[in-house]
Amino acid sequence: MREKPVLKIGHLPITDHLILGITADKLKTGKEEFQYAGIETKAYRGWNPLAEDLRKGELDAACILAPLSMELFGAGVPIKLLLQTHKSGSTLIKNKRANIVSMEDFKGRSILIPHYLSIHHLLFDRYMREQGLEVGAGKDIIFDVVAPTDIPEILEWDEKGLVGGFIVAEPFGMQVVRAGYGEEMAMSKELWPDHPCCVLVMREEIINKYPEAVQELTNSLVASGKFIGQHADEAATIGSGFLRQDEEVVRSVLTDPKQRVTMHELFPVVEDFEYIQQYMTTKIEGMSGKINLEKFIDTRFAQEAGAV
Numbered sequence: 001m002r003e004k005p006v007l008k009i010g011h012l013p014i015t016d017h018l019i020l021g022i023t024a025d026k027l028k029t030g031k032e033e034f035q036y037a038g039i040e041t042k043a044y045r046g047w048n049p050l051a052e053d054l055r056k057g058e059l060d061a062a063c064i065l066a067p068l069s070m071e072l073f074g075a076g077v078p079i080k081l082l083l084q085t086h087k088s089g090s091t092l093i094k095n096k097r098a099n100i101v102s103m104e105d106f107k108g109r110s111i112l113i114p115h116y117l118s119i120h121h122l123l124f125d126r127y128m129r130e131q132g133l134e135v136g137a138g139k140d141i142i143f144d145v146v147a148p149t150d151i152p153e154i155l156e157w158d159e160k161g162l163v164g165g166f167i168v169a170e171p172f173g174m175q176v177v178r179a180g181y182g183e184e185m186a187m188s189k190e191l192w193p194d195h196p197c198c199v200l201v202m203r204e205e206i207i208n209k210y211p212e213a214v215q216e217l218t219n220s221l222v223a224s225g226k227f228i229g230q231h232a233d234e235a236a237t238i239g240s241g242f243l244r245q246d247e248e249v250v251r252s253v254l255t256d257p258k259q260r261v262t263m264h265e266l267f268p269v270v271e272d273f274e275y276i277q278q279y280m281t282t283k284i285e286g287m288s289g290k291i292n293l294e295k296f297i298d299t300r301f302a303q304e305a306g307a308v
Contacts, residue, residue, distance in 0.1 A: 019221045019228065026224070047118075054077065066199045080297070087262045093182040093185065095155055097161035118197075120188075124167045144163075219305045224263075268299055
């Protein structure tokens with residue numbers, strides 16, 4: 001009998017990647033058993049180290065920012081997008097010590113985003129433009145890239161209110177609000193309902209060599225997404241350990257309100273990714289160029305898994 005491969009999957013400690021944590025827990029506790037492969041998860045503090053390990057082949061798969069994955073594909077990294085890991089799920093927070101009363105108060109301050117190649121960059125840029133503010137060096141607003149895990153500490157130490165605010169995946173927005181340093185401006189779903197953000201990508205050699213294992217993993221992740229929507233309390237308990245976050249913070253993300261982040265509809269919508277690359281190649285300094293989405297997105301496994 002052929003030995004089962006162990007798929008190495010990278011992720012960040014954010015609720016956007018909780019489906020991976022639920023699947024890992026099911027395997028660990030024996031609630032589910034994979035026939036064709038095992039998995040090994042690896043948490044990263046920031047996006048660049050994860051992307052670099054994926055590029056070098058040190059990861060077989062990753063939960064990763066959609067625009068960043070598209071850029072990697074465009075640069076020749078042999079990966080395919082198989083599934084969304086969630087929809088919505090980020091929050092716009094203003095720094096209380098910046099005394100933001102109107103949008104004009106953001107002028108001259110920095111906005112923290114997790115990566116230039118992120119939906120967060122797109123959403124906040126579009127939001128600021130709609131408010132009549134100019135974004136970029138020497139203009140009204142400057143974006144600074146900060147790893148999601150570092151944002152709470154930066155807000156805590158920003159006594160002068162130099163940072164206007166930030167947009168980041170949960171639970172870090174909720175964490176800052178609960179600590180008293182930030183105030184929620186909007187949920188990302190209010191700026192783009194059901195927007196994509198993070199996706200599951202897999203290296204092509206793994207897909208070609210172990211298609212049954214890839215299908216098995218996809219099936220489990222889709223089921224995990226539905227589980228989170230139906231069992232938020234239990235998901236928060238599991239997520240607390242997987243994300244190394246306070247359980248009540250994770251529970252608040254999943255329930256306050258209930259649709260802050262959703263994981264029950266994970267089928268990749270090609271039109272959404274086309275919009276992303278259109279915006280990030282024309283409006284902002286994001287992607288290097290457009291990619292062939294038909295070659296990048298492989299929906300076979302999501303379709304077989306019953307993803308919607």
